[in-house]
């Protein structure tokens with residue numbers, strides 16, 4: 001089997017930040033890397049789950065809402081993938097992500113976290129999710145932005 005593009009990225013040197021990971025026709029996959037890979041510091045499952053609910057809600061209500069294909073967590077718990085239609089401008093996407101992170105921090109309830117709305121509604125942690133969002137926001141504001149392929 002062919003090795004998929006995201007496995008070809010050198011995870012020994014990848015840092016926290018936002019990266020254009022791959023392009024499939026008009027779908028642009030962005031790597032929102034919260035944690036440097038394999039450094040012993042990973043997102044907690046409950047916090048990741050909460051970030052997924054917060055960010056997905058905010059981005060799907062943003063000016064970019066018509067471009068959103070998908071937002072979801074990486075299995076390695078070091079970040080998220082954001083898939084957008086027709087969004088090649090990395091700096092604009094970064095600006096949008098920063099705006100969305102700031103809006104996430106304003107929320108004091110977790111959207112879609114009732115039993116009827118979520119597959120594991122007890123697995124959430126708003127306080128820790130916000131701590132991770134604050135850290136990631138400061139990483140993005142420090143200007144780390146690259147294209148990995």
Ligand SMILES: [Zn+2]
Pocket residue numbers: 049053112117118119120121
């Ligand atoms: Zn859920």
